[in-house]
Amino acid sequence: xxxxxxxxxxxxxxxxxxxxxxxxxxxxxxxxxxxxxxxxxxxxxxxxxxxxxxxxxxxxxxxxxxxxxxxxxxxxxxxxxxxxxxxxxxxxxxxxxxxxxxxxxxxxxxxxxxxxxxxxxxxxxxxxxxxxxxxxxxxxxxxxxxxxxxxxxxxxxxxxxxxxxxxxxxxxxxxxxxxxxxxxxxxxxxxxxxxxxxxxxxxxxxxxxxxxxxxxxxxxxxxxxxxxxxxxxxxxxxxxxxxxxxxxxxxxxxxxxxxxxxxxxxxxxxxxxxxxxxxxxxxxxxxxxxxxxxxxxxxxxxx
Numbered sequence: 001x002x003x004x005x006x007x008x009x010x011x012x013x014x015x016x017x018x019x020x021x022x023x024x025x026x027x028x029x030x031x032x033x034x035x036x037x038x039x040x041x042x043x044x045x046x047x048x049x050x051x052x053x054x055x056x057x058x059x060x061x062x063x064x065x066x067x068x069x070x071x072x073x074x075x076x077x078x079x080x081x082x083x084x085x086x087x088x089x090x091x092x093x094x095x096x097x098x099x100x101x102x103x104x105x106x107x108x109x110x111x112x113x114x115x116x117x118x119x120x121x122x123x124x125x126x127x128x129x130x131x132x133x134x135x136x137x138x139x140x141x142x143x144x145x146x147x148x149x150x151x152x153x154x155x156x157x158x159x160x161x162x163x164x165x166x167x168x169x170x171x172x173x174x175x176x177x178x179x180x181x182x183x184x185x186x187x188x189x190x191x192x193x194x195x196x197x198x199x200x201x202x203x204x205x206x207x208x209x210x211x212x213x214x215x216x217x218x219x220x221x222x223x224x225x226x227x228x229x230x231x232x233x234x235x236x237x238x239x240x241x242x243x244x245x246x247x248x249x250x251x252x253x254x255x256x257x258x259x260x261x262x263x264x265x266x267x268x269x270x271x272x273x274x275x276x277x278x279x280x281x282x283x284x285x286x287x288x289x290x291x292x293x294x295x296x297x298x299x300x301x302x303x
Contacts, residue, residue, distance in 0.1 A: 079139065
């Protein structure tokens with residue numbers, strides 16, 4: 001078997017040069033960077049950066065990963081990712097069609113905001129929000145709706161109008177009630193991988209996503225990415241904080257939630273479609289993760 005670095009080099013040249021640490025090019029005329037991109041896209045992968053990120057998903061549904069968290073996302077998903085917290089959004093689609101302008105992204109250096117608070121004390125109101133963002137925050141309810149609108153309003157603005165639009169967005173997030181926040185990563189720590197480790201990890205995530213409907217064991221996935229079982233297990237634990245089995249289970253349950261919301265398939269069919277081989281085991285894991293049964297989850301979503 002190969003080392004992590006050698007396994008990374010065995011991929012295509014385009015993939016091999018994609019860094020785990022995203023280089024955010026600052027805009028000299030602005031304190032923030034706003035951009036949008038399609039999916040798939042080189043930026044849509046497991047990565048981190050020192051900048052704080054507000055992220056809006058406009059189209060498609062799938063799995064969001066942040067640190068050791070994996071859960072569902074859909075159109076309108078709004079989140080705040082803290083400095084150096086690794087994250088990724090994987091759209092689940094039955095075809096290879098590109099999702100145009102799927103992501104709207106706002107990035108900024110929180111240290112610049114903290115430093116500016118010395119002369120603009122109003123900015124101190126952001127400190128609790130940005131410190132909490134170390135775990136990643138998913139916004140729901142009214143905050144998600146207002147935040148998405150405020151996020152879109154930043155696009156196309158410049159100068160003082162951009163500053164005002166960013167302030168409005170951050171105010172919406174900072175003033176959000178706890179009932180409309182979900183904290184994602186359980187550790188709030190650093191999961192930094194080097195470029196070769198991240199390359200292999202991203203390939204493993206791709207393999208898992210494509211094979212969620214089947215039985216999946218560590219040796220099989222390790223072989224697919226060119227690592228020994230032990231090296232693969234160490235890499236997965238380092239990248240996720242929870243290891244392979246728990247990550248795969250979370251991804252299976254996330255896909256189950258998507259199918260419960262978006263299809264009329266019977267629960268038993270969904271159970272097997274997402275890779276569980278036993279209905280009672282599926283129900284037990286689903287309830288432990290969501291706090292309810294699959295059938296009730298579907299009824300609540302339809303209210």
